Amino acid sequence: MLSKSQIKYINSLKIKKYRQQERAFVVEGTKSVLELLDSDFEVELVVATDEFRQKYASILSHHAAKAETASLAELERLGTFQTNDSCLAVARTKENAFLCARPGEYALLLDDIRDPGNLGTILRIADWYGITKIICSANTTDLYNPKVIAASKGSFTRVAVYYTDLPAFLAAQVLPAQHVVGAFLGGTSLYKFAFPAAGGYLVLGNESQGIGAEVGTFVTDRVTIPRFGGAESLNVGIATAVLCDNLRRQLPL
Template structure:
């Protein structure tokens, strides 16, 4: 049985302040909960139906606390319109970032990404393309927001997310000969640009692009051209869609 206090606590994890204070985040949905259990991240609480626990052979060792509960109890605790059979409360990991982790790798940097769905989708894109580090500006949306977790579809357990000063990072990267790319309307056509298999790709805010201070640090400016005829096309691409296109082109060059 899921007590009223536990239901209230689970609901409170919608707030960043609570997540930061408690050091945990919320995971919902059968697939993502199973990813959490298999990830090695400490699971503090697993609340699930009897059929979910039985069908997935999950025992009391799957989490520090396992609570078998009814669909009604899960519905009360859930933040989804259509809850599934399982909810997990997972400890927030501590990731340390070093220059050595970025050297010889291709990483993503996100400048002031505000939409949780966009961030979650970008984390999923990073996972698909084998990108292990996603570097976020400190004013970007929290990666442990429940909507980010849902959109990442389990990729949050395989991709390391860091919040830091991106302008400082860009300086340090270029001092160590690691190229920094950024997407700009005035940038060079990505399909004809010389792209390095190693470096950092900066993607900007949904409405304003890359901030002026950071833009001034970026030497390699690239652009995804439109193939629409005349002025009939869209003005811009969604940032997650643009990220997928850019990652595909960078990775295609090294296959």
């Protein structure tokens, strides 16, 4: 049975200030919790129904994390999901460890992505296409926001994320042979663009403003997803999927 202090602690992690202070975050739902338990994240606590604990007893027994039983009503009050019929877990956040694209590798750069659902979707897309590194501007939404974790569907356990000052990063880290490919309106058609085998970075910008001017000065190749209908723009998650799909058609793993 959960104590009042445990309930207060879990609820506090819905707020960014307390996630940073406690260096912890919450994961909800069977799929995401099982992927968390199979990852290298340090898990502090699993709160689950009797059914979940019985079904996955062998998995839980291999972890040092404390396990507590909760009713469906308690899980719904604790979590952010409208319905949660199985479990949630508390895990430790990771250090903001440096990342960069190696020669022949592409990483994603996200410039001021504010919507948590979009960041979670981009994590999932990167995971699908075998991109394991995402470098984010400092004002991109928090990786450990519950909506990001939920939208990633477990991909947060396989895709590493690094927050930094993007202009300074690009000035210091882009190798001479690497390219910085940015999504813009009015660029070269993506269908006519050849992704260089030397690797580099795919840059996606803010949902309403696009790639910022400072980051834009480092873009070596401006590409556009051709429009055939009347829509004004694409969601940044969809744009990421189209870019990654064309990258992998040309440069499969």
